[in-house]
Amino acid sequence: MTGQPIPVIIDCDTGVDDALALLFAVRHPGLDLRAVTCVAGNTDVDGVVRNTLTVLEQAGAPDIPVARGAERPLLEPARPAPVHGADGMGDLGLPAPARTAVAVDAVTLLHREILASPRPVTLVPTAPLTNIALLLRTHPEVTRNIERIVFMGGAVSTGNATPVAEFNVWHDPEAAAILLTAGVPITMYGLDVFRQVVVDSAEVHRLRTSAEPGTRLAGELLAHRPAHQGEPPEAEEAGGLGDAGAVCAVADPAGITTRLLPVEVSLAPGPTRGQTVVDRRPRLGESELHEGGRERALVDVALEVDADRYVKLYLETVRR
Template sequence: MYPIIIDTDPGVDDAMAIAFALAHPEIELVGLTTVFGNVPVARATRNALALAERFGVPGLPVAQGAKFPLVQSPLPHPEFVHGADGLGNVNYDPPTAQAVAQSAAEFIIEQANRLNGELTVVAIGPLTNLALALKLDPELPGKLRSLVIMGGTVDEPGNVSPVAEANFLSDPHAADVVLGADWPVVVVGLDVTHKIILTDSNLMQLRDKAGETGKLLWDASRFYVNYYSNTGAASGHDEAGCCMHDAAAVAYVVAPELFTCISGPARVISEGVGAGQLTINRKGYTYLLKHWEERPAAKVCMDLEVEKVRSLFLDTIIQHKVR
C-alpha cells in the first residue's frame, strides 16, 4: 500500500490525478494540500474539497497552502486552459466541508512523522508548499518514502516558454530549493507527459463506464480539450484530446517500471529568459560553472510505455471507481 498526499492546484488534469489515486487499490490517499497555480489558492482549496465530495470521500482532509511564490511576483492564472473556476467552467456546487486548520506545509510534516517513512508526496502544482515544509523541517526529505513531482522539462519544449513548464515557472525559486534537498525524488515532466494523450474516445470510456466520477471528468475535460485542440498542443492524433500530465505522476508511484529515467544533480533557473528551466548534469561532467556540484541526484523521467500507462489510468478508474 502506498499512502500519498497530493499537493495540487486543481486544475482539470489534477482532478484526473485525484480520481486515479482514489480508485487505485494500492494507494491510500491520506489528504490533499493546495497551492496557487492553475487558480488562486482559495479556489484550489474549494475545488479540492468539492472533488473529494463528488468522488465520494467527503471526509478527505484538505489543507490550504501557499498563496504566492517564494520570491517572484505571481504569474496570471491560466483561465484559458482550465477555465475561470479551474474545472472547465462547469460550476459545481460549493463544497460543504472546510479545510483543516493546519497549513499545507504543517499537514505534510505531520503525516510524514505519523507514517514513519511510508509517505509519498505527489506534487502536481508549483512546489512552494514543499519548499515551506522543508524550511519548517529540514529533516523532512529523510522521512518520506518518495517525492514525485509533475513539473519541468529537459529535452521537450516547454509549455509556457521554449524551455519552461508551467509548475516550475510559477515558482522557480521553490523548485530549485526542493531539488537541492536530498529527497528520494523523481520528476515526471513534459518529456513524458507530452507523449501520453487522452483522446475523446478515452474520455468517453470514462463517461460511459466510470459512474459519477467518469461523468465529472468528461464534463470538466470539455474546456481543457478545447484548449488543446485550438493550440495544437496534443496534435498528431485523429481526434481531439489532452495530455495526461498529473495522473502520469500518480502512475509512477504504482508502476515505476513503465518509465525510463536519467539521474543527476538538477537545478531550476530562477530568473531571466531561462526562468523555470530544469537543467540536469546527466553525464556527471565537471563543468567550469560549479552550480550543479554538491547537489543530490534527482531522477527525471525521459520516456514511458505510453499504452500501458494510459491503460493503467483508464482501467483503474473504470474498474475501481469510488462512485
C-alpha cells in the same frame, strides 16, 4: 495487488489535470491518499481548495484532510494559468462542495501527516513547489519519513510557460531549487513525458456517458483538456492525462524510464528563469573543469513513458 498500499500525500493547485490525478489517487487500491494540500497556481489558493474538495466529493473519497497553503510564490506574485478556465476547473459548473478544509495550514498538515504515517510517505507535488519549500525549510526533520518525492514539473527539452521553463517550476523557481536539495530520492516527471499520455476520444466519450459521478467527471475533465494545443475544448478531442501521469508513476513506476542526472533550476532574471537544466553529458565540460565541480542535485529524470500502459491503468482505476 500485493503488499500494503503506498502512503501518498498530494500537493496540488487543482485545475483540470490535478483533478484527474486526485481521481486516480482516490481509486487506486495500491495508494493510500493520506492528505491533500493546496497552493496557488492554476487559480488562486481559495479556488484550489474549493476545486480539491469538489473533486474528492464527486469521487466518493473518504474523509481525507485538505489544507489551504501558500497564496503566492516565495518571491514572485501569483500568476494563474488561464488555460484551465475562470474557475481553474474548466468551468464545468460543478456544485459547491459540502466538505470543508481542515483548520490548520498546509505546512502544518504536511508535517503532521508525514511524521504520523506508520510507513514512509511518497510526496507527489503536481503544482508550484511553494508549500514543499516552506515545509523543508521549517521542518527538515520530515525527510526521515519521506520515501520519495515524485513531482510533476520541469522539462529536459521544451517548456510551456516559456520556451524553456515548465509552468510549475517557472511559477516559483526558488521553491523548486529548494526541493532539489531535500536530501531524499526525487523523480522528475516533466513535460517530456507529461505530453505523451493521451486518452483517445472514444474512451473519453465512454467516460463522459458513465452514470457514476467520478468516472463521468474524469471524462468531462479530459474533454476539456485537448491532447493538442489550439484545439477547441468543446470538440470532444482526445485528452491528455497531464499531472495524473505522475501519480500513475507512483502506482506503477515500471511505466517510465528514468536516468539519474544532475538537475538545477535557473534562478537568474531573463528568458531562462525557471528552466530545469538537466545535464545529460557523459563527462564534465570545461566549465566544471575550470571552476571546480560544484555539487548539483541528482534526480531520477523521466525520459520515456509507456503511454498505452498508463492510459490502460488510468481507465481501469477511475472506472472502479
